[in-house]
Every structure is written in structure tokens, then in C-alpha cells.
Amino acid sequence: MFVLAFQVADEPAYLTVGTDVSAKYRGAFCEAKIKTVKRMVKVKVTLKGESTSQVVQDDQVKGSLRVGSTVEVKTSEGLCSEAVISKLTDASLYTVVFDDGDEKTLRRTSLCLKGERLWISCR
Incomplete structure (x- = not known):
């Protein structure tokens, strides 16, 4: 099958x-x-202005958890940055x-x- x-x-x-x-x-x-x-939701985001991607946990994201949404994300360096969600993985x-x-x-x-x-x- x-x-x-x-x-x-x-x-x-x-x-x-x-x-x-x-x-x-x-x-x-x-x-x-x-x-x-x-x-445990993993969120892959593309940081605006940098065109780099990061994977963060959903609790580090402020905004709608939808692919294509513009959100505010706390980066691995501890800074807040605007980003666009490119992928969601529900773990x-x-x-x-x-x-x-x-x-x-x-x-x-x-x-x-x-x-x-x-x-x-x-x-």
C-alpha cells in the first residue's frame, strides 16, 4: 500500500x-x-535583511504560526529580529x-x- x-x-x-x-x-x-x-514545534525562519535561515522553537516566535507569516523571533544570539516562517515541523x-x-x-x-x-x- x-x-x-x-x-x-x-x-x-x-x-x-x-x-x-x-x-x-x-x-x-x-x-x-x-x-x-x-x-514541540520547530520553526524554520528566514531573517529579514540577512537572508539567513534559523530553526527555533515555537516559544521563541511572536506572531501567527503559519508558513509565510512575518513574525518576530528571538535568535540564537538572544536578539529579536523580524523573520518570515518558511517551514513548520511538529515534533x-x-x-x-x-x-x-x-x-x-x-x-x-x-x-x-x-x-x-x-x-x-x-x-
Whole structure:
């Protein structure tokens, strides 16, 4: 089986507690709900005026976490600079609860928003 993965333009940088998702379980995607999130979003920015790129954590960014957004970023040197977001990587850990009560901790790559893939009843 061949699966293409892509980020939908309106998809958030990270998912929040309570979000209905389709979660990978034993090779299939099954209905689940996010119970907890250990958030870690990596933001690749291009600094204005310097045309250099840096990767920072989302807590070092002020502004909308969307590709193409102009934001204020705290650089690795500790300075604040204006930048444009060129890439977002969600490296968060999500604990999900399946319909039968089972829980599993997964990375974002093993989750998709409700409706993005075929829903399967796994139990």
C-alpha cells in the first residue's frame, strides 16, 4: 500500500487536547481523541535583511504560526529580529485515547485530522 502524506494549508502547527483524530494503530488508522500533548514545534525562519535561515522553537516566535507569516523571533544570539516562517515541523508527542479506552503515545506523523483519511473501526 502506498500513502502520500502532506500538510493541508489550513492545518494548525500543532494539535490541541480534545481534537478528534485518526491515529495509526497496528498499521491502520482508527478513531481517537487527543488526551495530552507534549508540545514541540520547530520553526524554520528566514531573517529579514540577512537572508539567513534559523530553526527555533515555537516559544521563541511572536506572531501567527503559519508558513509565510512575518513574525518576530528571538535568535540564537538572544536578539529579536523580524523573520518570515518558511517551514513548520511538529515534533510533539500526543497521547490519544481510542474508542475502546486504549491509550497510545504517538508522533504527529502517525495522526491526521478527522476526515483526512478513511475512518476505520479497529475494535
